[in-house]
Amino acid sequence: MSAAQTQRRVVVVGAGWAGLGATYHLAQQGYEVTLLEAGGTPGGLVAGWQTAQGRAVEAGIHGFWYPYRNIFSLVQQLGLDPFTDWTRSSQYSPAGLEVESPIFQQEPRLPTPLGTFLYTRFQRLPLSDRLSALPLLYAVIDFDNSDAAWRRYDAVTARELFKQFGVSARLYKEAFEPMLLVGLFAPGEQCSAAAALGMLYYFILAHQPDFDVVWCRGTVGDRIFRPWVERIQQAGGKVLTQKRVTDVVLAPTGNGQPQVTGVVCGEEVFAADAVIFAVGITGMQKIISQSTTLRQFPEFCNVMNLGAIDVLATRIWCDRKVNVPLPSNACFGFDPTTGWTFFDLNALHDEWRDAPGSVIEADFYHANQLLPMSDADLIAKVQRDLATCIPAFRDVQIIDSSVIRLPKAVTHFSPGSYPSMLPGPTPLTNVFMSGDWIVTRHGSWSQEKAYVTGLEAANRAIAHLRHGSPATILPIELDEPHIAIARTVNRSLRDLVSQVLPPIWLP
Numbered sequence: 001m002s003a004a005q006t007q008r009r010v011v012v013v014g015a016g017w018a019g020l021g022a023t024y025h026l027a028q029q030g031y032e033v034t035l036l037e038a039g040g041t042p043g044g045l046v047a048g049w050q051t052a053q054g055r056a057v058e059a060g061i062h063g064f065w066y067p068y069r070n071i072f073s074l075v076q077q078l079g080l081d082p083f084t085d086w087t088r089s090s091q092y093s094p095a096g097l098e099v100e101s102p103i104f105q106q107e108p109r110l111p112t113p114l115g116t117f118l119y120t121r122f123q124r125l126p127l128s129d130r131l132s133a134l135p136l137l138y139a140v141i142d143f144d145n146s147d148a149a150w151r152r153y154d155a156v157t158a159r160e161l162f163k164q165f166g167v168s169a170r171l172y173k174e175a176f177e178p179m180l181l182v183g184l185f186a187p188g189e190q191c192s193a194a195a196a197l198g199m200l201y202y203f204i205l206a207h208q209p210d211f212d213v214v215w216c217r218g219t220v221g222d223r224i225f226r227p228w229v230e231r232i233q234q235a236g237g238k239v240l241t242q243k244r245v246t247d248v249v250l251a252p253t254g255n256g257q258p259q260v261t262g263v264v265c266g267e268e269v270f271a272a273d274a275v276i277f278a279v280g281i282t283g284m285q286k287i288i289s290q291s292t293t294l295r296q297f298p299e300f301c302n303v304m305n306l307g308a309i310d311v312l313a314t315r316i317w318c319d320r321k322v323n324v325p326l327p328s329n330a331c332f333g334f335d336p337t338t339g340w341t342f343f344d345l346n347a348l349h350d351e352w353r354d355a356p357g358s359v360i361e362a363d364f365y366h367a368n369q370l371l372p373m374s375d376a377d378l379i380a381k382v383q384r385d386l387a388t389c390i391p392a393f394r395d396v397q398i399i400d401s402s403v404i405r406l407p408k409a410v411t412h413f414s415p416g417s418y419p420s421m422l423p424g425p426t427p428l429t430n431v432f433m434s435g436d437w438i439v440t441r442h443g444s445w446s447q448e449k450a451y452v453t454g455l456e457a458a459n460r461a462i463a464h465l466r467h468g469s470p471a472t473i474l475p476i477e478l479d480e481p482h483i484a485i486a487r488t489v490n491r492s493l494r495d496l497v498s499q500v501l502p503p504i505w506l507p
């Protein structure tokens, strides 16, 4: 056997979107790939399982937005049909219904961001408040997802950015902050302005249909991950659960280029010619803090500067049906630092379509103060908050419920966090990073970003080990022409100014 044939052992750590994406592609390319997952089920934050009574639950409901081109392409390749049609959504505050969104791709297409402003149906927010967002367009154009743009905006809080650009207090409280709580899981004063601009552009502003969303017609675990894992295994990939990685084995550094030769998992060592980390921030911090090898590199130690956010996922089964006008709903103003969403699972999931009572998922983001509460108190709060939005929930009896606490589960894009986030390549020449918190120029977010960075890491391993073809990664849709022109002009002006003025100001 030639050296090239033996150098095909890749170990992937973490079985979320990123890890499964990397494993699937490498297995298809003939690599001997082993995926090590600490938990009992593949899927990471999107894993699903069953309650003691056999009812399906999952770690929060996950939407798939219009720009998730790579995930939609994967699902098509796998021959799956997991999704609902495009759905409309609404927003509630303690005062009642605030906003209804149409299906944007069904409305006449307008140059962005006109469609978003004109077709979104605000029930109360005056036009003058909505117009106060206009100056913010400059920041949207100036933030082009480049390294320089991240460094310019990352140290500023999102709240400060909106304040500087003259966004009205009401527009901030009733539109932007709810989007931050749902999109970045934190209130504006705790979000990096760079992350806020990147997220808002990707999900809402880049093209009129971007805010359109579909949902799985059951848990993502059942509808996508289970058949996907089967395909990975058919392609020769090994998916091993209950395998918590604690370290890597460093090769003797003869040529000064540090490499790893294996992955440590308790008493076991898995030999590897390349390693892909696909774990979240908290998982990576645990590995780094107990690793005798990774802590030799400042890039890995810097990951300890990052933070993660608590999330809570609850599901209730009611004794009767309540009419919920739209299947997905975001809520703000109930708790000062927490956003929440609720979903009508009778409308979204096949399993509950004909159920005699409503099945509702209510997920809370930035839920620090909720996690210590008892299950009974949490379910009472869910019912109270739901009844504030839709009064008929006051009268239902809850016949079963599920509470899933997810401490330090999701990425915190806090102000000043960007320099500590790792890019795909690492100081170890055969170790590559992936996941929704990794620095990438692709421009996507959340599940799509995790999947894309998994493919990017697979491609880096392929380039390193020189075998097989890289995965095709679909880029995000191009900027609309007027945005592209504005960005070119802005960049030229910036270059000109930087040539004339001395670089003495903060970025």
Ligand SMILES: Cc1cc2nc3c(=O)[nH]c(=O)nc-3n(C[C@H](O)[C@H](O)[C@H](O)COP(=O)(O)OP(=O)(O)OC[C@H]3O[C@@H](n4cnc5c(N)ncnc54)[C@H](O)[C@@H]3O)c2cc1C
Residues within 6 Å of the ligand: 013, 014, 015, 016, 017, 018, 019, 036, 037, 038, 039, 042, 043, 044, 045, 046, 059, 060, 061, 062, 063, 064, 243, 244, 245, 246, 278, 279, 280, 283, 284, 287, 311, 312, 313, 363, 406, 409, 410, 434, 435, 436, 437, 445, 446, 447, 448, 450
């Ligand atoms: C309630 C909630 C709602 C969300 N809603 C949406 C949504 O609507 N749309 C959307 O796109 N995104 C949403 N997200 C975000 C989305 O879930 C994440 O962006 C995505 O799942 C991240 O995938 P990942 O592969 O990067 O990491 P993860 O899914 O976190 O996977 C990492 C895996 O690594 C494993 N691991 C950790 N440490 C180790 C170790 N030492 N050894 C081995 N394995 C380890 C973990 O067990 C985990 O399985 C939501 C998240 C939550 C929690």
